[in-house]
Structure formats: structure tokens, C-alpha cells
Amino acid sequence: MQIAEGTVVAMDYALKDDEGTLLDQSQPGQPLAYLHGYKNIIPGLEAALVGKAVGDTVEVRVAPEDGYGVPNPALEQVVPRDRFQGVESLEVGMQFQASTDQGPVSVRVVKVEEDNVTVDGNHPLAGKHLNFDVTVQEVRAATEEEIAHGHIHQGGGCCGGGGGGEGGACCNDDKESKEGDCGCSH
Ligand code: ZN
Numbered sequence: 195m196q197i198a199e200g201t202v203v204a205m206d207y208a209l210k211d212d213e214g215t216l217l218d219q220s221q222p223g224q225p226l227a228y229l230h231g232y233k234n235i236i237p238g239l240e241a242a243l244v245g246k247a248v249g250d251t252v253e254v255r256v257a258p259e260d261g262y263g264v265p266n267p268a269l270e271q272v273v274p275r276d277r278f279q280g281v282e283s284l285e286v287g288m289q290f291q292a293s294t295d296q297g298p299v300s301v302r303v304v305k306v307e308e309d310n311v312t313v314d315g316n317h318p319l320a321g322k323h324l325n326f327d328v329t330v331q332e333v334r335a336a337t338e339e340e341i342a343h344g345h346i347h348q349g350g351g352c353c354g355g356g357g358g359g360e361g362g363a364c365c366n367d368d369k370e371s372k373e374g375d376c377g378c379s380h
Contacts, residue, residue, distance in 0.1 A: 195333045197243045199231030202346050204332035205243075210325045217319070225331040232344040236261050239326055246330050256324040262317040269315035270304070278311060 197203050204225040209218040220226050228234040230243065238260030242252050258264050278284055288303045292315065305312035340347050 197246045201230045202334050202336045206329045208327045212323050229346050250330045252328040254326050258321050261324045262319040265316045265321045272310050272312050
């Protein structure tokens with residue numbers, strides 16, 4: 195079976211930046227699984243996997259536009275330091291949850307001054323070229339429910355739990371819920 199919209203793909207992967215630094219990788223025996231065609235992985239990688247099959251390897255360099263985007267200067271903000279009361283030693287690189295109109299956003303401290311702190315809400319990989327080295331481990335047809343939900347329902351893919359099971363069942367089998375109701379917020 196070849197990778198196409200509506201297939202579930204499991205892959206081993208390693209991700210490096212242009213300097214060759216390893217940024218992320220799947221653990222041995224624990225390939226990353228996703229539902230293809232539903233924007234569950236970055237577009238540049240998803241596009242490179244179309245038509246591949248089990249055993250195929252893919253090396254692809256993804257531009258920021260097809261990865262985590264280009265940094266948006268508007269997401270960098272200077273806030274008064276007294277907003278961080280209770281934080282002992284404020285350091286560059288620390289992460290905080292900021293509440294915004296769009297809900298909580300993870301921000302990184304990028305600059306600490308006497309009265310002000312600069313935080314950046316861009317994804318840490320925004321603006322970076324991403325070099326993926328992928329080996330396809332499994333390709334299967336997705337279930338109707340998976341396609342309806344837009345994500346996989348096995349191996350902990352649904353709701354972050356490992357409670358899925360046979361036949362694409364989802365995480366809240368025990369709870370009272372409508373049949374086929376996943377409990378996901380999707
Ligand atoms: Zn679901």
C-alpha cells in the first residue's frame with residue numbers, strides 16, 4: 195500500500211537542522227504514527243511521503259514555509275518584569291504559558307532586562323530548515339472513524355492516551371458517551 199490521503203503511516207524519523215544538530219527523533223521500536231492528508235504533520239514532510247511504501251526511506255529538506263513557518267515579529271513582546279513575580283531567577287530560554295485571546299500560548303524568554311522581559315511566542319523551529327531522514331515502517335488504510343476525526347485511534351494517538359484498542363476504539367470506552375464519540379476536542 196502506498197501513502198495517500200486516508201492512510202495511517204508509521205515511520206521512524208530523525209530531524210536535524212542545517213548544522214547537523216539532532217533536534218528530534220523517534221525512539222527505537224516506537225515509530226511516529228499519523229493519519230496522512232489531515233495536516234497532522236508539517237506540510238513539507240507530508241508532501242514528501244506521498245506514494246511511498248513500507249521500507250522506503252525519504253530524505254527531505256523542508257523550508258520554513260512548509261515547516262513551522264517564518265518567525266512572526268508580532269509574537270515577540272516586551273512585558274514588564276513584575277509580571278513574573280514568584281519566578282526566582284528569570285533566564286533566557288525559560289518557557290511560560292501566556293494567556294491570549296486565542297487561548298494559552300507557550301512563550302520563551304529571549305531577553306531579560308532590569309525592568310522588562312522579552313518573550314517570543316514563535317515555535318522554536320520557526321524560520322529553520324528541517325532535514326528529515328525517514329523510514330516508512332507501516333502503511334494501512336484508516337478506519338472511517340479515524341477519517342471522521344482526522345486523527346489516528348491506536349497506539350495512543352487519540353486524546354494522548356494509550357486506551358485505544360481493537361477496531362479503532364478510542365480512549366473513553368468506559369465513559370458514558372455516544373457511540374463512536376471519541377471524547378477528543380476535535
Ligand atoms: Zn478521536
